[in-house]
Amino acid sequence: MPYFPLVKSLLIVYHSRTGGTLQMARAAATGARRESAIRVRMETAAAAGPRELLECDGYLFACPENLAAMSGVMKDFFDRSYYPVLDRIQGRAYATLICAGSDGTNAARQIERIATGWRLRDIAPPLIVCTHAQSPEEILRPKQIGQEDLGRCEELGATLAAGLALGIF
Numbered sequence: 001m002p003y004f005p006l007v008k009s010l011l012i013v014y015h016s017r018t019g020g021t022l023q024m025a026r027a028a029a030t031g032a033r034r035e036s037a038i039r040v041r042m043e044t045a046a047a048a049g050p051r052e053l054l055e056c057d058g059y060l061f062a063c064p065e066n067l068a069a070m071s072g073v074m075k076d077f078f079d080r081s082y083y084p085v086l087d088r089i090q091g092r093a094y095a096t097l098i099c100a101g102s103d104g105t106n107a108a109r110q111i112e113r114i115a116t117g118w119r120l121r122d123i124a125p126p127l128i129v130c131t132h133a134q135s136p137e138e139i140l141r142p143k144q145i146g147q148e149d150l151g152r153c154e155e156l157g158a159t160l161a162a163g164l165a166l167g168i169f
């Protein structure tokens, strides 16, 4: 008899400096946990690496945009992981959460490019939340993401988990 594991895993890799991305990632995890057949694993980008990627069936990548790029800690996660998992995770589902001051598109594009190299499957367009922080003081201040945006993150997590559980992704 072939062995089909019942529980699939969703890996949420995140980096957050002033708390916005963390709230988004937690909301996505809450949505994903509605799906009892899915194990949700949240890891910081600093702690996550090839092993976590190989052990999980789908991914949510969450980080801020800094200086028109994904944050450096997130980039380091991809730099450490890219070649060790290349050709070993193709076809797996992923989605992206970006917390940005006013843009976020470059960070999203960079992650999309890496995911294309890995041949991952995007299940939704990148979800970008702008905090509208402009001045240095606002940018460095702890962030509070609004309920509506957190609801969108929760829905994305739920969609990803439901697709994994049903075997759609």
Ligand SMILES: Cc1cc2nc3c(=O)[nH]c(=O)nc-3n(C[C@H](O)[C@H](O)[C@H](O)COP(=O)(O)O)c2cc1C
Binding pocket: 015, 016, 017, 018, 019, 020, 021, 022, 063, 064, 065, 066, 067, 068, 069, 099, 100, 101, 102, 103, 104, 131, 133, 139, 140, 143
């Ligand atoms: C050094 C630095 C550079 C930033 N560059 C950008 C940027 O290029 N585009 C943008 O939209 N926001 C930029 N921001 C704003 C952050 O993306 C925003 O503050 C976001 O809420 C940070 O997410 P976090 O709360 O999870 O740390 C920058 C912030 C910092 C600290």
